[in-house]
Amino acid sequence: MMGPVLAACLLIILSTAWISQANEALCKKDGGVCSCNNNKNSVDCSGKMLTAIPSNIPPDTTQLRLHQNSLSKLSPTAFHNLKELTYLDLDGNKLQTLPAGVFNHLVELDRLDLNYNQLQSLPDGVFEKLTQLKELYLQYNDLKSLPEGVFDKLTKLTRLDLDYNQLKYLPSGVFDKLTLLEKLYLENNQLRSVPKGAFDSLSSLSLVTLDTNPWDCSCRDILYLRNWIREKQGNVSNIEAAECAVGNKAVLDITEKDAASDCVSPNTTTAIPTSTTTPASVIYDDIHEIKVPQENFQKFLGYQEPDHLPTQPQCLMSISGYLGLMMSLMLTSAAILYVFHFLKKA
Incomplete structure (x- = not known):
């Protein structure tokens, strides 16, 4: 009678191991769409052709x-359960647009x-709760203007990328609170x-x-910029x-004589032709035909962050996880057959 008891214990142990392996393979609750590194609370859903953010991403995810x-588009509540996030990549x-x-x-x-992306505008107050933000990347979009005070709450910001947009003017005081910006x-x-004073x-x-x-x-109007450049050169x-x-x-x-004209403020004048720059949507669709700075091109391909691509140890961990899962299934099946064999004899 000890045989079935031992087999049942073995079955319980192997089932527990199988559940653990399955959870790792399925990225907890997200259905296996994304890959996870549970040790780092990191979830990678990149390059999956997603049209919506997967549901049930673990709430303790930090990356x-x-x-x-x-x-x-994003749901206004898309990230409301992810209060531990320190890094969010939507590149x-x-x-x-972004919902308020x-x-x-x-x-x-x-x-x-x-x-x-193809952002054409930013809603008022969209960043106002991000008081711990240090890096904000908005390059290669279609932004034509910025809301008043859009960065006022980002007092810890050290990097701000607004290049390759269609900005025609900057709101007065838009950078006034960014005393740590590098x-x-x-x-x-x-x-x-x-x-x-910008x-x-x-x-x-x-x-x-x-x-x-x-x-x-x-x-x-250009004389402020000239004087600032001379001072900071x-x-x-x-x-x-x-x-x-x-x-x-x-x-x-430039000299005062060069800049002798009184001009209408850029935010009230007729928009100047935009043919001198290429729209972000064209850049994104035809990236192979346009000269892009190497670091930006690498970022577009996901290489700027080393952990965008799996490292060799990560790949080995993934393979070992699947091998472990298969081994657990085989041992579990053997244990079940072993139990049935002793029960039949009994």
Whole structure:
């Protein structure tokens, strides 16, 4: 009679092991769509052609990768159960807008990646709850303007990417609260000038990109930018690359005589032609035909973050997990047959 008892114990042990292996393989509750690293509370759903965010992503997830999918919209409550998130990657989707309050529960988030989407505008207060955010990526979108005070709550921000958009002007005081900002990317927009005092609060700035904007060096408004560049030259990288739209003269070198005209503020004037830059949607669809800076191209392909692609140990862990699962199934089947054999004899 001890045989069936021992077999039953073995069956219980093996079943427990099988359930553990199955949970790992199925990424807890998400149905196996995404891959998981439970030790790091990381969920990777990238490159799955998703049109909606998988349900039942574990609530203790801290890193969620959703890049290179087909997300065209988000539910306002898409991330409300993921309050532990510190990193959210939505790079390379088809988002044209963001619902108000979509990030309101992500109070621990320190990195948000929205590069390579089709965002045309940002709702008021969309980032106001992200008080721990340090890096915000918005490059390669179709943003034409920014809401007043859109970054006011991001007082810990150290990096802000706004390059490769269609920004025609910057709201007054848009960067005033970003005293810890170190890197600001504004190249390849439609900026003709910046508001007086726009960069005065950026005491930690070490890099700003201003090139490939149609800077209007005939207007007095440009003199603030010229004076700021002269003051920061040598302390802030890449500011010398800003050039006037006409004459290829550096903004740094213009004179009061050059900028003698009174001009209408850029946010009230007729929009200037956008043919000088390529829309983000075209860049995204025809990336092979357009020269893109190497680091941006690598980011588009998902290589900027080393953990976007599985490492060799991760692959080995995945293979060993599946082998373990198969072994558990085989042993469980053997144990069941063993129990039935002794029961039949009894």
